[in-house]
Amino acid sequence: MKSDAYLVSKYNVPGPRYTSYPTVPYWDEDSFSVTRWKESLIRGLGFRGTCAERSQLSEKRPSISLYIHLPFCESMCTFCGCTKRITKNHLVEKPYIQALLKELGMYAEIIGHRPLIQQLHLGGGTPTFFSADNLEDLLIGIFDIADMADSVEFSFEGHPNNTTQEHLKMFSRNGFKRVCYGVQDYNETVQKAIHRIQPFENVQRATIDARAMGFTSVGHDIIFGLPFQTQEDVINTINKTIELMPDRIAFYSYAHVPWIKGNGQRGYSKEHLPSPKQKRMQYEIGKKKLLQAGYVEIGMDHFALKTDALYKAQQTGNIHRNFMGYTSSKTDVMIGLGVSAISDSWHGFAQNVKTLKEYYELLRNSELPVVRGHILTEEDLTIRRHILNLMCNFETSWENNNQFFQELPNVLVQIKELERDGLISIESQKLLITNKGKAYVRNVCMPFDLRLKRKKPETQLFSMTV
Structure with missing residues (x-):
């Protein structure tokens, strides 16, 4: 049995988090165009024919997911890798909402009928930067253009300091x-380093208020490996979290990538961070406490109570992962609105421009604000299925012809070392990630990543896997 220290030293390498496959640095932008993106969107919806012909099929329309990126924050959190705009000027809210609705209207025209929304998620930035009234205007505007499916999953990200009862x-x-x-994290020194000051009382209030308002799933995001964070800090944060018993918990590894995230992460150095061994211990002790409290490990970095929809989706094999994270239901098409938002047609990805100036200008010209993307090949689609299987269910198989790919025999040779180290087991035509291997799921996915293998990055693109 290999020791944890041995595994950490061996497998702590730069690697993707696999919110998509291919990962964004490996998108083939030379063959991408907005026209091809529109075609992939229609294909993902299963429609054929002209826009007028598609409008006649509205009673058979498939449901979609809608992600809305609200980029504004009043202050910078240094751990955050999202596209954001720091401002205290709340006059920015209404023009941005108008732009979002115009973008959605353009997608409705491309689709040829009113979109049917099954999932809706507001992310950021800080969605609760917006007033409750303005957010309601946004929702009213969305459902002037689109319809609500019979069964829906609507969610938002809230900042405990400014999520009000009105919200x-x-x-x-x-x-x-x-x-x-x-x-x-609840330690004040850590909070000051990451520029995220919020006392436990604010999180407690926001959690209790949400439940009182009828929310059936309240989640908390926790990060380990933060600057100045100790094992005792993680234990304290987990203990306080268990006091509130959120329905699901994201227990993330801090990604120290100052070459990507800019000056915010240059306010502290590597010396201020836990060592890889200490960071792994933070995760292991946190995970142990969560499991003892009744949480179940779901996919990568996520835990849920058995009463939560995410746990039930894992048990039935319906859990899915996309740019919104892990979800308990799946649609083939996800449309992302707003600056930097990414859309997914299953057959293609498209990302919006990252600056407000470009975003507004393109929409004024009635152009989709897409700046780059990727159209998936048949090989991409096969690899994508395998990586999603591993990320969601900790297993994958190649029993069916549509899951076999030409380089699979070479991949199986390469993963033998993972098997020798006890991270996976191979049974007939199936790969299973062991309990020990769940902490290294990104490493298990990497041998399947043919684009990464064919073109090793010349500079470090990804955070460390441990």
């Missing part, structure tokens, strides 16, 4: 039942 009441009456609060 929660408004979201609840508009069909939202899930909220996720960013907690990170």
Whole structure:
């Protein structure tokens, strides 16, 4: 049996988090165009024919997911890798909402009928930067253009410091039942380093208020490996989290990538971070406490109570992972609105421009604000299925012809070392990730990543896997 220290030293390498396959640095942008993106969108919806012909099929329309990126924050959190705009000027809210609605209207025209929304998620930035009234105007505008499916999953990300009862009441009456609060860590020294000051009392209030307003799933995001964070800090944060018993928990590894995230992460150095061994211990002790409290490990970095929809989806094999994270239901098409938002047609990806100036200008010209993307090949689609299987269910198989790919025999040779180290087991035509291997799921996915293998990055693109 290999020791934890041995495994950490061996497998702590730069690697993707696999929110998509291919990962964004390996998108083939030379063959991408907005026209091809539109075609992949229609293909993902299963439609053929002209726009007018598609409008006649509205009663058979498939449901979609809608992700809305709200980029504004009043202050910079240094751990955050999202596209954001730091401002205290709340006059930015209404023009941005108008732009979002115009973008959605353009997608409705491309699709040829009113979109049918099954999943809706508001992310950021800080969605609760916006007033409750303005957010309700956004939702009203969305459902002037689109329809609500019979069964929906609506959620938003809330900042515990500024999520008010008015926000929660408004979201609840508009069909939202899930909220996720960013907690990170309760130690004041760590909070100052990451520029995220929020006392436990604020998180407690926001959690209790959400439940009182009828939210059935309250989530907390926690991060380990933060600057100045100790094992005792993680234990304290987990203990306080268990006091509130959120329905699901994201227990993330901090990604120290100052070459990507800029000056925010240059306020502290590697010397201020836990060592890889200490970071792994933070995760292991945190995971142990969560499991003892009744949580179940779901996919990578996520835990849920058995009463939560995410656990039930894992048990039935319906759990899915996309740019919104892990979800308990799946649609083939996800449309992302707003700056930097990424859309997914299953057959293609498209990402919006990252600056407000470009975003507004393209929409003024009635152009989709897409700046780059990727159209998946048949090989991409096969690899994508395998990586999703591993990330969601900790297993994959190649029993069916549509899951076999030409380089699979070479991959199976390469993963023998993972098997020798006890991270996976191979049974007939199936790969299973062991309990020890769940902490290294990114490493298990990497041998399947043919684009990464064919073109090793010349500089470090990804965070460390441990």
